Amino acid sequence: MTTTAVRELLLSRIRDVADHPKPGVVFKDITPLLADPEAFAALTGVFAEQCVRHGATKIVGLEARGFILAAPVAVSAGIGFVPVRKAGKLPGATLRQAYELEYGTAEIEVHAEDLAAGDRVLVIDDVLATGGTAEASLDLIRRAGAEVAGVSVLMELGFLGGRARLEPALRGAPLEAVIQL
Ligand SMILES: O=P(O)(O)OC[C@H]1O[C@H](OP(=O)(O)OP(=O)(O)O)[C@H](O)[C@@H]1O
Numbered sequence: 001m002t003t004t005a006v007r008e009l010l011l012s013r014i015r016d017v018a019d020h021p022k023p024g025v026v027f028k029d030i031t032p033l034l035a036d037p038e039a040f041a042a043l044t045g046v047f048a049e050q051c052v053r054h055g056a057t058k059i060v061g062l063e064a065r066g067f068i069l070a071a072p073v074a075v076s077a078g079i080g081f082v083p084v085r086k087a088g089k090l091p092g093a094t095l096r097q098a099y100e101l102e103y104g105t106a107e108i109e110v111h112a113e114d115l116a117a118g119d120r121v122l123v124i125d126d127v128l129a130t131g132g133t134a135e136a137s138l139d140l141i142r143r144a145g146a147e148v149a150g151v152s153v154l155m156e157l158g159f160l161g162g163r164a165r166l167e168p169a170l171r172g173a174p175l176e177a178v179i180q181l
Pocket residue numbers: 062063064065066102125126127128129130131132133134162
């Protein structure tokens with residue numbers, strides 16, 4: 001399949017849900033994509049190629065939808081998967097990072113022992129919106145001593161300015177969005 005055909009297939013499997021989870025938000029629902037094995041496999045293939053191209057040695061997935069997309073990429077690429085979770089879920093010793101959302105703040109965590117110097121980490125998630133979650137994940141990766149290989153997302157909501165917010169934290173690492181909206 002050509003790159004354009006893959007993008008069209010993926011876009012056709014993302015459903016817009018108006019006013020979810022609150023009025024005024026158009027929620028980008030990826031469950032139709034996950035339910036279509038051809039589309040899910042195509043997306044996994046795109047991420048796996050980026051993983052190889054950026055020389056990643058570990059994959060971080062961002063809870064929760066990022067877990068679903070990142071795990072098959074790690075298996076396909078033959079490298080480890082590391083979950084970045086919302087605070088309070090991981091049982092071991094963690095590093096924790098607070099970040100700002102559109103309204104209020106949130107915190108995410110990673111097991112400190114899962115990342116170390118010498119790791120090159122590709123972050124995978126479904127959506128880049130304001131960029132707050134991805135930015136905080138890059139802080140965690142570096143605080144663990146690892147290097148950021150890149151950030152890969154299925155879709156970027158350009159009108160929310162996530163790319164500009166993330167730019168300084170990327171420090172030259174690539175941010176790739178399969179679909180720009
Ligand atoms: O760029 P941002 O403004 O930080 O937003 C993007 C994040 O928001 C969504 O996750 P959410 O926190 O809704 O969690 P979920 O995947 O568990 O539904 C999405 O999956 C990203 O992780």
